Every structure is written in C-alpha cells, then in structure tokens.
Amino acid sequence: MANASSKRIATANETALQNLQLGLLIVNLLAPTIRFILSLITSRRFLPPTLPLLLYIVFTGASIFTWRWFVTIGTPERQGGAQVRVGEDLGGKGVIELGWDLIYMTWICTLGSAILGDWVWWFSLLVPGFGAYKLFSTIRPILGIFLPGLFGPSVPRDVSAPAQEAAQPEEKGESRRQAKLRARMEKGDKRVQQVQGRR
Structure with a gap:
C-alpha cells in the first residue's frame, strides 16, 4: 500500500x-x-x-x-x-x-x-x-x-442573564422541563394539554 x-x-x-x-x-x-x-x-x-x-x-x-x-x-x-x-x-x-x-x-x-x-x-x-x-x-x-x-476565547457579555434564568426554576422547586411545559400550557399549547389529559 x-x-x-x-x-x-x-x-x-x-x-x-x-x-x-x-x-x-x-x-x-x-x-x-x-x-x-x-x-x-x-x-x-x-x-x-x-x-x-x-x-x-x-x-x-x-x-x-x-x-x-x-x-x-x-x-x-x-x-x-x-x-x-x-x-x-x-x-x-x-x-x-x-x-x-x-x-x-x-x-x-x-x-x-x-x-x-x-x-x-x-x-x-x-x-x-x-x-x-x-x-x-x-x-x-x-x-x-x-x-x-x-x-482568548470570546465570552458572552451578559453572563448574569443565563444564570438568573437557570436559577428561577430551581427556586420554585420544578425542573427546567416542568417549567417549559408550564410555560407552554399557559400559552395554550394543545400538545401540553393532551399530555396532561392522558395523566
């Protein structure tokens, strides 16, 4: 070869x-x-x-x-x-x-x-x-x-904003997934209502 x-x-x-x-x-x-x-x-x-x-x-x-x-x-x-x-x-x-x-x-x-x-x-x-x-x-x-x-590597300017968003669900005692589902449900997403109805 x-x-x-x-x-x-x-x-x-x-x-x-x-x-x-x-x-x-x-x-x-x-x-x-x-x-x-x-x-x-x-x-x-x-x-x-x-x-x-x-x-x-x-x-x-x-x-x-x-x-x-x-x-x-x-x-x-x-x-x-x-x-x-x-x-x-x-x-x-x-x-x-x-x-x-x-x-x-x-x-x-x-x-x-x-x-x-x-x-x-x-x-x-x-x-x-x-x-x-x-x-x-x-x-x-x-x-x-x-x-x-x-x-050096570029760092986002507003580092505090993602940290605050990540900290909010933990303060309420719910996970990120639960927070997303709750936000979708409040907006009236039918997929979330179907999942809720099955439970």
Whole structure:
C-alpha cells in the first residue's frame, strides 16, 4: 500500500511540475504578445508604467523561485529504474499551498493586466493578505495564552442573564422541563394539554 501511495505522489508531482513549467512559458510569452497587439490596436502603451512593471518582475521572479523550489523538493529520484526517494507531495497543505497560490495569482495578474489593464495588479495583494491571515490563525492560540483578554476565547457579555434564568426554576422547586411545559400550557399549547389529559 505504501509503495502504491509513493508511486501516486511521484506521478502527480511529475505531472504538476510539467504543467507548471508549461504554464510559466505560456503565460510569460502570451502576456507580452497580447500587450503588443493591444498597443497596435488601441492607444495603450506596450510597456506598462513603473509600478506594474516592477510588480511583474517581482512576482514573476518569485514564481520562478517557487517553481525551482518545487522541482527541488518534489522531483522523485530514481536509480536504475527503481524509485529511491519520492519527494514532498506538491498537493500538500501549508507553505506548498501558499506557493501554488502565489504562482496562480501571478499568472492571473500577468494575463489580466495584459488584457484588462494594469489595475489588475491590485489583486496581487491577496497573496500576502492570505498568508498573513493563515499566520495569524496559527499563532492566535499562542497569543491567547499571553493576552487572553484580546486573543482568548470570546465570552458572552451578559453572563448574569443565563444564570438568573437557570436559577428561577430551581427556586420554585420544578425542573427546567416542568417549567417549559408550564410555560407552554399557559400559552395554550394543545400538545401540553393532551399530555396532561392522558395523566
């Protein structure tokens, strides 16, 4: 069973790395082509302004770095036809998942800015925002230990109201169930009257 799982992970990793390499080539060749064609048809410039160009360079560099990291950790090593080491599962959670998000968001922003305009690069803020959210949700329990009033579990504001409601039936000498039945009977619920009639 373990060998079948290792083969499945190795095959999935090889397919994912091939698709990733193909995607990087297609996106980074298609985006300038679309920009060039649209610059001939419309009044848009071929080269984007400084900030979108800088964002393109930074995010594409990060995508290439992530792709190389995926190749390093996910490529299975084989010697003489036998599989020696499977590598990390590239479909896993955590940092690997964030790496895929970075790559996909870079592709969306690159093609989107070529087609729709440079404002699409604002979507790139979703990657660090999601990373910050995941980091905060991971360290929140630790912060709750040191700052329980700020990061601890939430407590209802009016704690005295449920305690008073629970204490009322006990003072009268009847259980909660009896108090509920009495309240229903006072409202005229026919089900309660039927139960009372059977007794």
